[in-house]
Amino acid sequence: MTSSAAKTIARIPQSKSPYKPGNILPITFSDCDLVGNPDLHHDSLVISMQVGTSNVRIILVDGDSVVNLIMLDVLKAMKINEDQITKKSSVLVGFSGETRNMLGKIYLHTYAEGVASYERFGILDCLSSYNVFLGRPWIHNVIVVPSNYNQCIKIPTD
Template sequence: MTLSKEAGVLFDDEDHNDIQNPHQDGLVLTLYVANFFVRMILVDNESSVNIIQLETLKRMSIPESEIVTRSLVLVGFSDEAKNTVGEIKLPVHLEGVNSIHKFCVIDALTSSNIILGRPWIHDMKAVP
């Protein structure tokens, strides 16, 4: 994967290793977030916010005091409503580009450690 200022995020042949085509899998990445290698990051163009699990922050040794308390109600695709614990800004590193992104913190276990939604997608000029 490369990041081009003109073209955004690009995937090359090496990124297609171990993928059987055609596929309907979601776009799942591994990135450096706050100097930690975080796996199972889902890129979701249906999400209007970036989301990180409270448990993921704990595993990254980021204290809860770094979270700005702000409760929002997030509604998932199953119409389940979930209140956020707060918000946190974290640096995300992608192919030589460091950027700061705001994440809503949820205290729930999901299949992804982080969900990168439209705010991140637009900042990175990515098309999932």
């Protein structure tokens, strides 16, 4: 990691959600949260946010995924040092039974809606419509409540 990248990460507030068992805050969605006309879309929940030291677009929030994934091309565009990558091949099995080999894993900071976290990402080298897949590990760690219908996420924060 470069010294400028380390300084940027150090400036990211490391706040956590105040949610703890026994301190449950109600989160609701209403018509004012709707983005566009819900009758005209059946879209996936796609967001943009800071990953590492870069603002990344076209991130799929996928509550059915058991891993967070990032594409190798995205890491190259972020100019991530290969020393940060733990090389270990693993096999992912998709919904339709197809398999993909992960190249390894990397830990990166994420920052969304005032909440920062440190997440593990599997690295894939393949063509994809999405740059990053955020699965249940990120959703549970940050305590995100995603709504495909409203096309937004909510995070309990102060």
